[in-house]
């Protein structure tokens with residue numbers, strides 16, 4: 001398995017990271033602890049060494065706790081851990097707090113849950129309007145000096161905010177959303193990362209499961225399924241997305257791969273993208289997406305995907321936090 005360099009560090013990661021949000025079951029239906037632990041094991045067994053989590057994943061940090069248990073089982077050196085701070089749960093909702101004392105405390109709590117003394121990458125999860133970005137960045141720089149964190153990242157920030165952060169604490173990775181249907185980062189964030197040698201570790205490569213192409217056109221969303229609130233899953237956008245998926249199914253079937261594998265292989269081939277964070281709550285899901293690390297799409301396939309995207313046209317998009 002070829003690993004990729006994370007930013008300018010000597011840390012090397014798999015091109016597919018395991019996204020450790022769905023295993024908490026907070027917006028995903030039918031998650032359970034046994035399957036979640038098996039999903040983490042399956043990720044490792046499929047060649048993934050990069051795990052993406054956050055202080056806010058789970059009401060009591062269950063995502064970090066489960067990763068900690070699997071690290072104890074497999075050995076710390078098999079893992080590159082990215083976690084995030086500055087966003088916390090308030091019941092099933094969330095609140096932002098990027099104050100230095102909060103970042104320090106949340107990071108220490110994350111390390112306890114993960115049963116480790118350091119993480120390879122620590123992100124600011126999202127902007128806290130009350131705290132200047134430079135102050136939060138200085139707190140993460142201090143964590144690096146303390147040896148608790150090896151490199152810094154930022155998620156859900158604008159380019160202007162990334163620049164402010166980078167001036168105080170050089171960034172190794174940036175985490176925005178990106179997938180075939182949501183390519184807004186190409187306007188500014190992606191070029192900025194490429195120019196500055198900063199890795200893009202993107203979330204929602206499957207647009208929360210839509211781009212796995214398995215949800216039928218007449219799918220009725222359970223009210224507890226967090227996806228129903230996003231425009232992509234509603235009305236005319238949903239119908240256009242299903243037409244697009246029909247195009248992708250035709251391309252994938254000719255190549256003897258699944259739609260999820262076609263989508264993820266395309267994603268990790270985009271310039272500047274170091275890793276796609278693929279969420280899963282069952283072992284077979286991450287096994288399927290991890291197999292995309294071995295796939296290379298040829299020029300006719302890339303042209304066929306481009307044609308399908310042209311037919312799809314622009315999408316109505318919305319961020320995560």
Ligand SMILES: NC(=O)c1ccc[n+]([C@@H]2O[C@H](COP(=O)([O-])OP(=O)(O)OC[C@H]3O[C@@H](n4cnc5c(N)ncnc54)[C@H](OP(=O)(O)O)[C@@H]3O)[C@@H](O)[C@H]2O)c1
Pocket residue numbers: 018019020021022028029052053125155156175202203204205206207208209210212214260277278279280281284285286288289320321
């Ligand atoms: N920084 C941020 O603010 C932020 C925000 C969002 C996510 N993230 C990170 O990015 C990761 C990825 O985002 P995500 O998990 O929300 O979305 P995603 O990776 O686009 O989609 C994951 C979902 O797709 C479905 N899926 C996965 N593999 C599948 C397969 N082989 N076949 C069919 N369905 C499959 C599963 O949903 P079902 O089983 O429910 O169908 C799964 O929960 C997260 O886990 C998290 O680590 C970060």
